[in-house]
Each structure stands twice: as structure tokens, then as C-alpha cells.
Amino acid sequence: MSRLRNSYLGQAWLILLLAGVFGALLAAIHLELSPRIEENIRAEIMREIPGLLLGGEAVAGASITIVGDQVSIESASGESTSLTVVEQPSEAAALYRVSEGDPEGRLLGWVARGQDHGYADVIELLVGLTGDTTQITGIYVLNQKETPALGDGIVRSDFRQHFAGIATDSPLTVGRNAEEAAQSPYSIQALTGATVSSRSVCNIVNDTVALVKTEIAEPLEGFDGRP
Amino acid sequence: MAVHEPTPLERFLNGILPENPVYRQLLGLCPTLAVTAAMKPAMTMVGATAFVLICANLITSLIRHLLKPHLRILVFTLTIATFVTIADRTLAAFAYPMSKLLGPYVPLIIVNCMIISRCEVCSSKQGPKAALADAIGVSLGFLLALASVATVREILGNGSWFGIQLVPESFPTLILMILPPGAFLALGSLLGLATWLGQRRKARVSESEAGSA
Incomplete structure (x- = not known):
């Protein structure tokens, strides 16, 4: 009896039992809440797409309305623009084809969702690309849990704006300071004290861009990459 | 000699002021500094922390006789982490903008010493009534x-x-107060005030005791 009590199982049975019960509880919560969370994330993506492809200034102060796959933007001056967002089959977490007006309208660009590990946890990004995928139009941080006041600076617009307008013909690199970053048009200046987070963002952008370019050149079944 | 254990009412009252987690024990300072730029995120954090504290205290109290001393911290952490994940997912589902605003601070409740200290000090030693009263008092x-x-x-x-x-929007405001240094300035000043008030009260009590003697 005392042998059983002193064995690993005898010592850890409560922890194993609790782990099983709590695991089942968390699985049930996940099943119940994940559709609603995904819906919230999709609404956020739809809201951010105009800013990513048209530029932050074009949508500053604008009212954005989302109905199904349609995003209507009414600028502060009263001008209105309508975009159609169609999700494409992709190996990326998600890939959206964005056109002006209806789905047959001019292709405005692509927005892809990519993710990888950051310093603390997974970083999820939206990467905007021009219609011909030759240029990055912008990035948006969808989800991150980086170190507060250091790595979480990746969400700031002054860091994200470094990516807008960079050509996609060469992978991005990270410069540890302004001098290093200025040496190449493909170099992004790292956040002070958060080189790992900055590098993770660059890697996610590189991987996502490479994947989107490959998929547009060799589309998957059901892919609608028409110009 | 039997050790006096506080009653549920004493536990409840102690948590509010005499053993206030922030002003008396200096625990839970990370959220106190990080999410207090405005009332809405601060109250959301209080709600999430109270939920985790109440659930963790109750569970720990119910299984207190099964706890092995050298494995108790593991059980506390496992319990706290489960309820923090539930709070985090619930916020993401029903209060998504607030969940984004609070960012990593909700998952960081797992390492909030205030909660683990209540499991260690109260709920692993006393019954569910005292544990619940303690959790509500500390949450308040x-x-x-x-x-x-x-x-x-x-x-x-x-x-x-x-x-x-x-105040009218034309009224000048101190932007510094909603920036990180403002959190230290506000907390430091309020902590000083709370300590001064506490010492004054203590001095009055000793004076009246000396007078009656």
C-alpha cells in the first residue's frame, strides 16, 4: 500500500485527474465559443482590409459598413467606395481577393493572413499586396501577446508603416538600428529591445508573400486569381 | 494550542481594506499599472480577476484535504490557468474590442501573485464558505x-x-497621466495616502488605548 502511495501515480493522481477534467472543460468552452470568436476576427479583418489596400489616410475618419462580402467606405468628404472581398482556397491561414465594386470589378489587391511564433506567443498578421503581388501595401497585427512596452510595439503604426510600399522581389531583413536598416530597401528597422518580435514579423511577412506569389502563379483548385 | 482561523466574515472584511491586495500587500501591481488608463478596461480586468479568484478559491478549498504539500503549487497553477483561459476566451467571444485592448494582460492573470497567495493562505486551509468570502472580499x-x-x-x-x-474638452488635461509614467505617479501617490491614513488611524487607536489604561 505504501509502495503505491509513494509511486509516481500515487503522488500525481490528483494532478492527472484535474488535468483531465479541466482539459475536457476547456475543450467544451472552445467548441462553444470558437465560432463566435472566428466571426469577431472575420469582422475585424473586413474592417482592416480597406486601410491595408487603400492606405491609412484614405480611410481615416471614414465610416466602414460590412454586409456579407461587401465593404462600403464612406470618407469624411462624402466620397463612397465599395469593395468585394472573396476568400480564396489557400495554404495560408486565409487569403482574400479584393476587387473594386462587384466581384467582376478591377482587382485591387490581396490580403493574406499569416502566423508564426513571436517572442512570447504566436503572432498573427494580415499582409496586404498589390494585385500583381509585386509590392506590399501594408501589414496589420491581428493577434499578439508580445512583451508589454517592448515587443507589443509591433502593433504601432510607426513600425508597421515601414512595410508599406516595399517590393516583394527580395525577402525582408531586419536592421538592428536606423543605420543598418538604411543600407537596404528591403531592411526593416527593429524595435528597440524587441529584435526577436521584429524579426518574427519580417519572417511571417516573407513566408506569407512567398506563399501567395506561388499560389497566384499555380492556383489551387477553386482559386479565382483573374486580373 | 489551536490556531485561530478567521471566520468567513473576517476573511471578507480583511480582503477589502486591512489586507487590501494592492495597497496593503503590494500584489497584483502589473494590472494595476497596466490597465488603469481608463475605467472600462480596469473594471473588465477586475471582473476577469474576480471570476478566476472565486473559482480557484472554491476548487482549491473543495480539494484541500487531497492536496500534497509538495505538489500544491502545481495544483493551484493548473486551476488558475484553466479559469484564466475560460475568462480570456469568453472576453474574446463577447467583448472582442476589450479583449484586444487588454491584450496579454488577461492571460497574465495566471501569474498574478494575488490569486495564488489566496489559494495558499486561505482556500487550501479553510472550507468553501471562508474561501468564497475571502475571494469576494479580496476582489472588492x-x-x-x-x-x-x-x-x-x-x-x-x-x-x-x-x-x-x-470637464469641457477645452480644459487642459495631463496626457502624462494616461501614459505609463502616469500609472506610477498615481499609484505612488495613492499608496502614500493610504499608508498615511493607516498610520494616522493606528496612532489614534494606540492613543485611546493608552488613555483608557
Whole structure:
């Protein structure tokens, strides 16, 4: 009896039992809440797409309305623009084809969702690309849990704006300071004290861009990459 | 000699002021500094922390006789992490903008010493009634602390309270107060005030005791 009590199982049975019960509880919560969370994330993506492809200034102060796959933007001056967002089959977490007006309208660009590990946890990004995928139009941080006041600076617009307008013909690199970053048009200046987070963002952008370019050149079944 | 264990009412009252987690024990300072730029995020954090504290205290109290001393911290952490994940997912589902605003601070409740200390001090030693009273009392103490810091910061830094504009927008505000240094200034000043009031009260009690003797 005392042998059983002193064995690993005898010592850890409560922890194993609790782990099983709590695991089942968390699985049930996940099943119940994940559709609603995904819906919230999709609404956020739809809201951010105009800013990513048209530029932050074009949508500053604008009212954005989302109905199904349609995003209507009414600028502060009263001008209105309508975009159609169609999700494409992709190996990326998600890939959206964005056109002006209806789905047959001019292709405005692509927005892809990519993710990888950051310093603390997974970083999820939206990467905007021009219609011909030759240029990055912008990035948006969808989800991150980086170190507060250091790595979480990746969400700031002054860091994200470094990516807008960079050509996609060469992978991005990270410069540890302004001098290093200025040496190449493909170099992004790292956040002070958060080189790992900055590098993770660059890697996610590189991987996502490479994947989107490959998929547009060799589309998957059901892919609608028409110009 | 039997050790006197506080009654549920004593536990409840102690948590609010005499053993206030922030002002008396200096615990839970990370959220106190990080999410008190405005009342709404501060109160959301209080709600999430109270939920985790109440659930963790109750579970720990119910299984207290099964705990092995050298494995108790593991059980506390496992329990706390489960309820923090539930709070985090619930916020992401029903209060998505607030969940984004709070960012990593909700998952960081797992390492909030205030919760693990209540499991260690109270719920692993006393029954569910005392554990529940303790959790509610400490949650109210935490609410008091975060509300006081957030009130000072939001009014001085933004001229509003709970998003309601209290002073005319033309009135000058101290932007510094809603920035990180403002959190240290507000907490330091309120901590000084709380300590001064506590010492004054203590001195009065000793004086009256000396007088009656």
C-alpha cells in the first residue's frame, strides 16, 4: 500500500485527474465559443482590409459598413467606395481577393493572413499586396501577446508603416538600428529591445508573400486569381 | 494550542481594506499599472480577476484535504490557468474590442501573485464558505484599488470617467497621466495616502488605548 502511495501515480493522481477534467472543460468552452470568436476576427479583418489596400489616410475618419462580402467606405468628404472581398482556397491561414465594386470589378489587391511564433506567443498578421503581388501595401497585427512596452510595439503604426510600399522581389531583413536598416530597401528597422518580435514579423511577412506569389502563379483548385 | 482561523466574515472584511491586495500587500501591481488608463478596461480586468479568484478559491478549498504539500503549487497553477483561459476566451467571444485592448494582460492573470497567495493562505486551509468570502472580499479590495487609480488617471489625463466627459474638452488635461509614467505617479501617490491614513488611524487607536489604561 505504501509502495503505491509513494509511486509516481500515487503522488500525481490528483494532478492527472484535474488535468483531465479541466482539459475536457476547456475543450467544451472552445467548441462553444470558437465560432463566435472566428466571426469577431472575420469582422475585424473586413474592417482592416480597406486601410491595408487603400492606405491609412484614405480611410481615416471614414465610416466602414460590412454586409456579407461587401465593404462600403464612406470618407469624411462624402466620397463612397465599395469593395468585394472573396476568400480564396489557400495554404495560408486565409487569403482574400479584393476587387473594386462587384466581384467582376478591377482587382485591387490581396490580403493574406499569416502566423508564426513571436517572442512570447504566436503572432498573427494580415499582409496586404498589390494585385500583381509585386509590392506590399501594408501589414496589420491581428493577434499578439508580445512583451508589454517592448515587443507589443509591433502593433504601432510607426513600425508597421515601414512595410508599406516595399517590393516583394527580395525577402525582408531586419536592421538592428536606423543605420543598418538604411543600407537596404528591403531592411526593416527593429524595435528597440524587441529584435526577436521584429524579426518574427519580417519572417511571417516573407513566408506569407512567398506563399501567395506561388499560389497566384499555380492556383489551387477553386482559386479565382483573374486580373 | 489551536490556531485561530478567521471566520468567513473576517476573511471578507480583511480582503477589502486591512489586507487590501494592492495597497496593503503590494500584489497584483502589473494590472494595476497596466490597465488603469481608463475605467472600462480596469473594471473588465477586475471582473476577469474576480471570476478566476472565486473559482480557484472554491476548487482549491473543495480539494484541500487531497492536496500534497509538495505538489500544491502545481495544483493551484493548473486551476488558475484553466479559469484564466475560460475568462480570456469568453472576453474574446463577447467583448472582442476589450479583449484586444487588454491584450496579454488577461492571460497574465495566471501569474498574478494575488490569486495564488489566496489559494495558499486561505482556500487550501479553510472550507468553501471562508474561501468564497475571502475571494469576494479580496476582489472588492482589488476593485477599490484599480478603480481609485483608474479614476485619478482617466479624469486627470482625459477629463472623463467611464468614457463620459466630465470637464469641457477645452480644459487642459495631463496626457502624462494616461501614459505609463502616469500609472506610477498615481499609484505612488495613492499608496502614500493610504499608508498615511493607516498610520494616522493606528496612532489614534494606540492613543485611546493608552488613555483608557
